Amino acid sequence: MNFSPIGISLLLALLSPTLLSGSGDSRTLEDEFPPTVCIVGSGIGGSSVAHFLRNYSVYSDLDRARILMFERHEIVGGRMRTVTVSGDTFEAGGSILHPKNYHARDFVERFNLTVRLPTPIEESCALGIWDGNKFIFKTFGSSIKFPFVDKIVSWVNDLYIFVRYGFSLLRMSSFIENTVGNFLKYYESLESRPVFDNVEGMLKWSGLYNLTKLTLQEKLSEAQLSPLLVNELVTVITRINYGQSVLISGLAGAVSLAGSGGGLWSVEGGNWQMAAKLINHSDVTLHLNEQIDSISHHDEVDIQFSPAISIPKRELQHTHATFVRGLLNPGYFGIKSVSDVPVLVGTLEDPRIPFSSISILRKYSETDMTYKIFTRQPASDLLLDELFSARTETVRIDWGAYPKYHAPEVFAPFILDDHHLYYVNAFENAASTMETSAVAGENMARLIISRYRTEKSSSSSDTRSCSSGLHSDL
Numbered sequence: 001m002n003f004s005p006i007g008i009s010l011l012l013a014l015l016s017p018t019l020l021s022g023s024g025d026s027r028t029l030e031d032e033f034p035p036t037v038c039i040v041g042s043g044i045g046g047s048s049v050a051h052f053l054r055n056y057s058v059y060s061d062l063d064r065a066r067i068l069m070f071e072r073h074e075i076v077g078g079r080m081r082t083v084t085v086s087g088d089t090f091e092a093g094g095s096i097l098h099p100k101n102y103h104a105r106d107f108v109e110r111f112n113l114t115v116r117l118p119t120p121i122e123e124s125c126a127l128g129i130w131d132g133n134k135f136i137f138k139t140f141g142s143s144i145k146f147p148f149v150d151k152i153v154s155w156v157n158d159l160y161i162f163v164r165y166g167f168s169l170l171r172m173s174s175f176i177e178n179t180v181g182n183f184l185k186y187y188e189s190l191e192s193r194p195v196f197d198n199v200e201g202m203l204k205w206s207g208l209y210n211l212t213k214l215t216l217q218e219k220l221s222e223a224q225l226s227p228l229l230v231n232e233l234v235t236v237i238t239r240i241n242y243g244q245s246v247l248i249s250g251l252a253g254a255v256s257l258a259g260s261g262g263g264l265w266s267v268e269g270g271n272w273q274m275a276a277k278l279i280n281h282s283d284v285t286l287h288l289n290e291q292i293d294s295i296s297h298h299d300e301v302d303i304q305f306s307p308a309i310s311i312p313k314r315e316l317q318h319t320h321a322t323f324v325r326g327l328l329n330p331g332y333f334g335i336k337s338v339s340d341v342p343v344l345v346g347t348l349e350d351p352r353i354p355f356s357s358i359s360i361l362r363k364y365s366e367t368d369m370t371y372k373i374f375t376r377q378p379a380s381d382l383l384l385d386e387l388f389s390a391r392t393e394t395v396r397i398d399w400g401a402y403p404k405y406h407a408p409e410v411f412a413p414f415i416l417d418d419h420h421l422y423y424v425n426a427f428e429n430a431a432s433t434m435e436t437s438a439v440a441g442e443n444m445a446r447l448i449i450s451r452y453r454t455e456k457s458s459s460s461s462d463t464r465s466c467s468s469g470l471h472s473d474l
């Protein structure tokens with residue numbers, strides 16, 4: 001089975017020969033061949049599965065399992081990755097964590113990582129909404145707290161923005177709060193929280209499923225937000241966070257809006273360290289630079305799955321992240337002084353606008369800064385030469401960044417083959433964030449343990465089928 005180029009953490013739990021055959025001499029053989037879990041991908045999804053498997057398998061025979069992890073790159077972390085520009089390090093992929101991203105918070109505390117809060121330049125910046133000809137809206141610097149996408153909710157308190165968008169802002173706020181409130185159910189105790197064997201069930205249980213049925217635009221219209229707010233500020237946010245318009249699903253949109261609020265944070269030195277620590281502390285045998293091209297499952301009836309398993313096609317939205325050290329050209333924006341260009345320039349949904357956003361990451365002096373530009377197409381030198389009056393360093397990264405979201409959304413199964421081939425990133429079509437991957441990873445660890453245990457008891461008693469229901473006590 002060939003995987004799409006990014007974003008896939010697949011698990012293959014290879015059961016021991018004794019379990020598969022159900023033979024009586026299990027002790028000896030199991031000692032010799034402990035169950036093995038293979039994890040494809042070392043991002044936050046795969047590394048969370050390893051972590052939670054180790055944490056929860058004390059309740060099962062999987063506590064002796066070997067965990068092998070295969071990563072096609074030479075480093076761990078997947079879409080959590082830093083970039084170095086002129087010796088300074090910046091997040092290049094997953095950047096910002098929400099204050100209620102409780103798994104990420106737990107990882108940081110558990111492994112003594114340091115929370116990074118915004119720098120003063122990040123706290124004192126302003127947003128401008130660019131329509132291709134002019135800034136149709138600009139905030140002033142004082143009340144804005146965070147860099148890039150990270151500052152938008154603080155504007156809700158800004159009279160200026162309130163005058164433009166009115167009470168729709170409050171309705172947007174309550175739409176976000178309701179979604180976050182439902183998401184928090186995924187942190188409920190293991191006793192009250194079922195193990196989910198499909199994405200739809202997982203979303204229905206938390207009350208989030210209906211958000212995947214309609215577009216964000218439709219959901220916000222239901223919530224009586226004004227078209228002005230949706231077409232301007234909300235569009236700016238979805239373009240920054242998912243490189244897409246307000247036609248993404250309501251759930252991806254709500255998550256995107258939540259990621260533009262206050263209290264946002266990241267990990268000092270790079271978010272990728274969460275994956276590195278999870279892997280290091282989970283007794284994982286890590287194989288770097290190993291790309292998995294096919295997976296075959298040989299069990300007692302010798303079924304070959306390569307390449308027979310099919311999952312719904314996942315189209316990816318590419319985001320080109322370009323990092324430039326230099327100076328923006330105020331003339332591009334019809335402005336005389338570069339200091340009048342907002343720290344974060346967001347854009348409307350108009351195919352004539354060649355970028356989604358530009359933000360200042362670091363200001364060295366009034367004429368020397370590092371910027372991050374998001375575009376849907378590669379940023380050509382021609383475009384960069386128009387946007388910048390000076391460029392001393394340019395770094396380009398082409399991300400197969402996140403799913404292209406649709407409504408109604410279609411989900412791949414968590415369990416791909418009715419045996420032990422699992423697909424963690426099926427959940428990513430709900431929303432793509434570091435935390436959602438961790439939440440999906442936690443559920444996946446429980447699912448593996450639960451199905452393993454059910455299968456094991458079935459093979460020993462020979463009375464239950466391996467798909468006869470999941471335990472909810474993990």
Ligand SMILES: Cc1cc2nc3c(=O)[nH]c(=O)nc-3n(C[C@H](O)[C@H](O)[C@H](O)COP(=O)(O)OP(=O)(O)OC[C@H]3O[C@@H](n4cnc5c(N)ncnc54)[C@H](O)[C@@H]3O)c2cc1C
Nearest residue numbers: 007041043044045072078079093094095096291292433434
């Ligand atoms: C530009 C950008 C900005 C983002 N901003 C944010 C943000 O601010 N906040 C946020 O929470 N999220 C953000 N995200 C999303 C977030 O980064 C991802 O949702 C999350 O990191 C996904 O983690 P994952 O482990 O599920 O997948 P990945 O991180 O993609 O991990 C999958 C791993 O599998 C490996 N792999 C794939 N196929 C194979 C194979 N065949 N063999 C071996 N290895 C393989 C890959 O190399 C990769 O390391 C952003 C993403 C991008 C691209």
